Amino acid sequence: MDEVLLRSLTPSVLGVLCRRGADFAAAEDAVQDALVEALRVWPADPPRDPKGWLVTVAWRRFLDATRSDAARRRREDRAEEEPAPGPVPAADDTLRLYFLCAHPSLSPSSAVALTLRAVGGLTTRQIARAYLVPEATMAQRISRAKRTVAGVRLDRPGDVATVLRVLYLVFNEGYSGDVDLAAEAVRLTRQLAGAIDHPEVAGLLALMLLHHARRAARTTADGRLVPLAEQDRTRWDTALIAEGIGILQAALARDRLGEFQAQAAIAALNADAPTAEETDWPQIVEWYDELWRLTGSPVVRLNRAVAVGEADGPRAGLAALAELDSALPRYAAVAAYLHERDGALETAARLYAEAAGRASNLAERDHLTRRAARLNARLRR
Structure with missing residues (x-):
């Protein structure tokens, strides 16, 4: 079936x-x-x-x-x-339902759950398993969401940006249980792209495809994270990469740049490089500048610091990082990476350990802990 x-x-x-x-x-x-x-x-x-x-x-x-x-x-x-x-x-009525399920009166978690139920066709049990929560908890969340949007009239154009943020939240959940949420997000975004002609919808679809293409190489068999520079690029899905780049180029040609198109352009430059060393980092820095102008997000500037470190050397990256708030998520991890590249191994080991203590998930914590342990072992020799 x-x-x-x-x-x-x-x-x-x-x-x-x-x-x-x-x-x-x-x-x-x-x-x-x-x-x-x-x-x-x-x-x-x-x-x-x-x-x-x-x-x-x-x-x-x-x-x-x-x-x-x-x-x-x-x-x-x-x-x-x-x-x-x-x-x-x-x-x-697909488009209307997307807008209804991403209604601004809903919390992000409720909007995601309702989208997966009403647009995605998943059962409450499947959504609960994917989010690792009891079925009763998810049922309550969905019931509250449905009560919130009861009687809402969509007699004006919906907010495409809100719908796209909800779909991107679904994609970033990855997969667990019996539902692959990343694949489900790709399917729903394809469906949305068929219902609405909008360059940012195309940009999000391209971004998802380019990220999804690297999925097989992103972790080892035992679940350990593999950084982009260390991934086996022969395991990347070249068909998805080609499709994503084609969709992105068509969207960019419309000259209505948005944040998902800019993110997809960065992902395309990473995906299109035959090796990590051949990555066009100066162009990636330029795209981060565009993304910063579009969003004003400090997280964008944090990622830009990494790109600057690759393009102009680790000390330039550290100088860019110094302009940011050290309380930002992953600040310590970025600082550790740049210090390691600059040869300051003791500082890098300390920062990797600090970043591991702040990690939001077990896989990331394990990865950062192993980085710290590897550097400490080198320092003891």
């Missing part, structure tokens, strides 16, 4: 129910019920029209759920005559 096909139909089925008069929360529950039923029935009896089947079952579930609600009786009476089975209209 093609679960990706099933999930890809979710937003259009949900849109059909909403157009017929169902409120978003009730329609989303009904569609989830239909998806569960499809997982049970389709392997033995696949439908000729998958979308039509899902619409029919979801609409029946919605009617069953509303039948006992007297306040909704008039709406049920209008809809009681179920449409005859047949082709479902091709109107696509």
